[in-house]
Amino acid sequence: MEISRVEINHMDKPLGFNLDNHLHITGYLNEAYSEKIYRKLIIKAHNKIVYQTEWEMAQNLIFDFPFTMQARTHYQVELLIKTGDQKLIKHSTWFETGYLGQKMKGHWIGFSDKNVHSIVLSKTFTTYNVEKARLYITGLGLYEAYLDGKKVGNEFLTPGFTDYNYYTQLNTYDVSTELFDGEHKLEIMLADGWYKGKIGLKEHGGVSDNYGDRLMSLADLRIIDQSGAEHIISTDESWQVLNSPITHSGIYYGEDINLNKKSQILGTAINEKSINQHLLDRLSLPIKKHEHFNIKKTIHTNNGDTVLDFGQNFAGWIEFKDLLKKGDKGSIEFGEIMQNGEFYRNNLRSARAEFTYISDGLGKTIHPHFTYFGFRYARLKGFPKDIEESNFTGIALYSDMSKTGTIETSNKDVNRLFENVKWGQKSNFIDIPTDCPQRDERLGWTGDAAIFAKTASYNMNTFEFFRKFSFDIAVEQSKNNGFVPLYVPAPDQKDGGKAVWGDASTIIPWNTYQRTGDKAVLQQNIGAMMSWVDWIHERAIKNNNEYLWLGDDQLGDWLALDTEDIMKLKGKTPDDLIASAYYYHSSKIVSQATETLKMKHEAQYYGQLAKLVKEAFIKHFFTVDGLPLANTQTGLAICLQFNLYPEGSRDILINNLVNEIEKDDNHLATGFVGTPLLLPALSENNQNDLALRIFLNNDFPSWLYEVKLGATTIWERWNSVKPNGEIAENGMNSLNHYSAGSVMGWAYEYLLGIKQTHNDAVFKPIINAKISEIKGQCALPTGILKVAWKLVNANKVEITLSIPFGSKTKVSLPRADKIWINNKIADNNIILSAGNYEISYVPTKPITNTSDVHTPLKEFIGDKILCANLKELVPFWDFLEISGNMERFKKYSLYQLSQEMRGIGFKPFNQKQINQINDLFQKSLLEGNQK
Numbered sequence: 001m002e003i004s005r006v007e008i009n010h011m012d013k014p015l016g017f018n019l020d021n022h023l024h025i026t027g028y029l030n031e032a033y034s035e036k037i038y039r040k041l042i043i044k045a046h047n048k049i050v051y052q053t054e055w056e057m058a059q060n061l062i063f064d065f066p067f068t069m070q071a072r073t074h075y076q077v078e079l080l081i082k083t084g085d086q087k088l089i090k091h092s093t094w095f096e097t098g099y100l101g102q103k104m105k106g107h108w109i110g111f112s113d114k115n116v117h118s119i120v121l122s123k124t125f126t127t128y129n130v131e132k133a134r135l136y137i138t139g140l141g142l143y144e145a146y147l148d149g150k151k152v153g154n155e156f157l158t159p160g161f162t163d164y165n166y167y168t169q170l171n172t173y174d175v176s177t178e179l180f181d182g183e184h185k186l187e188i189m190l191a192d193g194w195y196k197g198k199i200g201l202k203e204h205g206g207v208s209d210n211y212g213d214r215l216m217s218l219a220d221l222r223i224i225d226q227s228g229a230e231h232i233i234s235t236d237e238s239w240q241v242l243n244s245p246i247t248h249s250g251i252y253y254g255e256d257i258n259l260n261k262k263s264q265i266l267g268t269a270i271n272e273k274s275i276n277q278h279l280l281d282r283l284s285l286p287i288k289k290h291e292h293f294n295i296k297k298t299i300h301t302n303n304g305d306t307v308l309d310f311g312q313n314f315a316g317w318i319e320f321k322d323l324l325k326k327g328d329k330g331s332i333e334f335g336e337i338m339q340n341g342e343f344y345r346n347n348l349r350s351a352r353a354e355f356t357y358i359s360d361g362l363g364k365t366i367h368p369h370f371t372y373f374g375f376r377y378a379r380l381k382g383f384p385k386d387i388e389e390s391n392f393t394g395i396a397l398y399s400d401m402s403k404t405g406t407i408e409t410s411n412k413d414v415n416r417l418f419e420n421v422k423w424g425q426k427s428n429f430i431d432i433p434t435d436c437p438q439r440d441e442r443l444g445w446t447g448d449a450a451i452f453a454k455t456a457s458y459n460m461n462t463f464e465f466f467r468k469f470s471f472d473i474a475v476e477q478s479k480n481n482g483f484v485p486l487y488v489p490a491p492d493q494k495d496g497g498k499a500v501w502g503d504a505s506t507i508i509p510w511n512t513y514q515r516t517g518d519k520a521v522l523q524q525n526i527g528a529m530m531s532w533v534d535w536i537h538e539r540a541i542k543n544n545n546e547y548l549w550l551g552d553d554q555l556g557d558w559l560a561l562d563t564e565d566i567m568k569l570k571g572k573t574p575d576d577l578i579a580s581a582y583y584y585h586s587s588k589i590v591s592q593a594t595e596t597l598k599m600k601h602e603a604q605y606y607g608q609l610a611k612l613v614k615e616a617f618i619k620h621f622f623t624v625d626g627l628p629l630a631n632t633q634t635g636l637a638i639c640l641q642f643n644l645y646p647e648g649s650r651d652i653l654i655n656n657l658v659n660e661i662e663k664d665d666n667h668l669a670t671g672f673v674g675t676p677l678l679l680p681a682l683s684e685n686n687q688n689d690l691a692l693r694i695f696l697n698n699d700f701p702s703w704l705y706e707v708k709l710g711a712t713t714i715w716e717r718w719n720s721v722k723p724n725g726e727i728a729e730n731g732m733n734s735l736n737h738y739s740a741g742s743v744m745g746w747a748y749e750y751l752l753g754i755k756q757t758h759n760d761a762v763f764k765p766i767i768n769a770k771i772s773e774i775k776g777q778c779a780l781p782t783g784i785l786k787v788a789w790k791l792v793n794a795n796k797v798e799i800t801l802s803i804p805f806g807s808k809t810k811v812s813l814p815r816a817d818k819i820w821i822n823n824k825i826a827d828n829n830i831i832l833s834a835g836n837y838e839i840s841y842v843p844t845k846p847i848t849n850t851s852d853v854h855t856p857l858k859e860f861i862g863d864k865i866l867c868a869n870l871k872e873l874v875p876f877w878d879f880l881e882i883s884g885n886m887e888r889f890k891k892y893s894l895y896q897l898s899q900e901m902r903g904i905g906f907k908p909f910n911q912k913q914i915n916q917i918n919d920l921f922q923k924s925l926l927e928g929n930q931k
Contacts, residue, residue, distance in 0.1 A: 002089060003079060006028070008093065009022075010461060013094055018281040018282060020524065021068055021069055024062070024063075027062075029804070032805065032834050033834060039053075041079055045073050055082070060782045060805065060807075062517070098281035104220050104234070106234030106235040107272070108216050108217070109235045109271055111215065111269070111270065117248045118191040118370070119190050121187065121241060125221075127179045127180075134173065136172055137217065138159045138170045140164060140215065140275075140277070145187070145189075147184060155286035161432050162472060162475075163476065168278070190215040190216070190217060191255075193251065195211045200493060201443075202492050217235060218277075221234070238269075242263050242264060242266060245257050245258055245259055247261075250371060253352045254353050255356075255371045256355075256356045257355075258357070259322070259359055260360045284468055294393065294394075299338070301342050305379050306379070307377050312376060314375070314423060315437035316372055321365055322357070322359050322366050323388070328382065329356060330356070333354050336734075336736065349731070353374075355371075367395065374437030402461045404461050405460070405779065406776045407748065409751075414771065416707045420707065423736075424737065424741050425456055425460065428738055433456075435448050439734060445486060446487060447498070453466065453508050454676075454742070458748045467520075469508065471525075476489070476490055481535060482528075483497050497535070497552070499554050502535075506590055509525040515781075533587050533609070536586070546612075556673070559671045560669060560674060562634075567729065573674065580617050581642055584642060587610035588642075591609075618644065636656055637680075637681040658690060659899055666694060666854070666856065667699075667701055668702070675739070689768075692766065701719065709723070711735065713735060714740050715733075717733060748776070751774065760808045767791055774788070774790075775787065783804025786800075801836070801837040803834045803837075810829065812828065818841065820841060821839050852918045853917045856893055861886060865924070866921070869920055870917070873913065876897065876906045895914070
């Protein structure tokens, strides 16, 4: 056994991050160790112990405590553990602080010309006997720093996207090994980025100069020599300003580079004394290069275009070797899909999304610097027709989050779907959670992030990513009395205050806490969380109903399909129902969060508010008999998942939801709001078969419909592409939108079967014959929980389970009484501690891929023996056998027909009839297997 790693505030060796005088240190073992462990933590600064614990019995390897930090200090962390046999195991790591709000020596410097899109700031200096060196730097506009022509750090698009009027992030780099004895040149290249370039809607195309109109930078290069003396090279008026090889750059625009352009001094830097930016040590995770893609295929179209197909839709850029002659111009345009064999990019709207360069003929490796693109296909112009494919590489860029969750099944289309979900996340987690990476938007839409937060946190370690985004939301709320804009940061956006979208303020911090157990995210955001609920409360009072959110304009169930015109932007679930339900949901979250933080008065207040909202909701949206007034898939799923219904009405809601789904031919009709709730609502209420049916559909509308049409990411719309491959519309049609990928959260919790409960978990999988084998893992606060289950045959299930040290797992298996664990018999619903387990059992009832009362007629009417037996049980079977009726009603299930045929004198099935019909289906399948 070894300690595989130690994380500091959910990061590996954080350098210069804002740790907020709080440490959450977690050690992870390289195996599922189950014996006793003793633990000790030691922290040193300047080789002196500044914090240590006593040896203690370890329940886990998590240490959480306040810790006052000193600026620009390197801390060594040592975790020691002893096993029962007194074997001592150590693991060392470190973290280092930034400026912690102290004033920098340097000044903001820039250039007077507001019209330039990129400049280079330059300073020469000399060093000797360097022992340690750190570059503390930021920019207004995006920056890249170079020491002697070599890029500092391996991250891009720094210092990230924030409300620069409120705070700018300060980054720290270790450059100790770069400074040999002698003369050096430090250069800072700046470009518009999110600060000065076009960003936002306004309406489509964005607005320039949202935060400022001149590029500038601030830096301190602090050097300690071998004698201990400190030397500081800071930004001031002595720096030179040079022209940049980048002639134009923008997030939507792309980038133009002239490598043939001679470097010229434009003047000396201006000390921007009027700039008084609030500097904050970085929150943003670094945006790094990740996967590299070779060209899958080079396409020469009938129109004469040369198009590169990288086989995967992603966000990033292309890196290539320049083989053009000096003075020649090449350009690359980016798109997500081909149409009729030709390059297509009309769905990018006004985003130019193009990279151009003029060659210097020196054969350099080329890539953009201050932009990125969402694409699978790239059209080349100015390049030779017969290119060397090995010269071009697609580079995926995204925030540096470790991958923690996986699911792999026996169904290759489902596996591709899960890859699509992950690529949607990677493509849109670029400092902020954007809606899409390709068109003139790329904004931190709050609703999308709230909907997807759970799935995102299963797939990757998103703690610091969402801590930063929650901080950005709180910044916007602080300016608007709790009101949350539609997207964050919100450079041009005054609209907002919408249900679900605004609830990102409560949902994201609460989900982050639930997944990690780290209260710091709640402590940071509890004020903003309360202010959002208070804002809703004030709106409700203004609208003359204190405990319902009625009458305001909402986005509703965005892009749902339960309307006459499926190209409409929202479904028919009442806005007031969604808004009032989320009024309750956020109130409930805040009451739980304040209780977690031991804020007794606030917990009582928001708990009572949630209670009153729930009472008002039930009174307003249900009849006195307990019947729901809004029978849509989304409306019913919300009520079930949020427990918003009168006592005794649960079965009514479930039956109505099943009926609504069957009216839609056992397909979903949900939009942004309903999609993450639909399958959990079914699975939580004994409708796993129907949930699986919806999940595995591969015709429109469904997740696998996209896979069948060759999608490699999740689409914005269910019908983004028609069955013939034609894109449905240009105006708002991203092919890389992660929100519908929220279904993967259901897959982790129900299909794979891992549902987290603080440090522990419940393992309760949907073991079924349609997906007969699955393996995967997800991160608990203590480590990785690994699972694999296999339906060997209808009467045998095999499972392996690996539980990390510090966690327990309750095993609750379907159709199980006695189970075998590591060759010993045990009861179902047993709680297992850390360790590795081999589990098997014989189901009390065979697990088969059978039809049931909810199966459409078209799937079984060819079985004459089954139909003859059904005729004895189904009162309206004779009616179905009337000429043409079987064909007419083949898309409906027996259950649905029993509901619909009340009008011609038949009664709906009772539970006894349903059980008899289901037993007949089961018997028919078993007899068929025996034959």
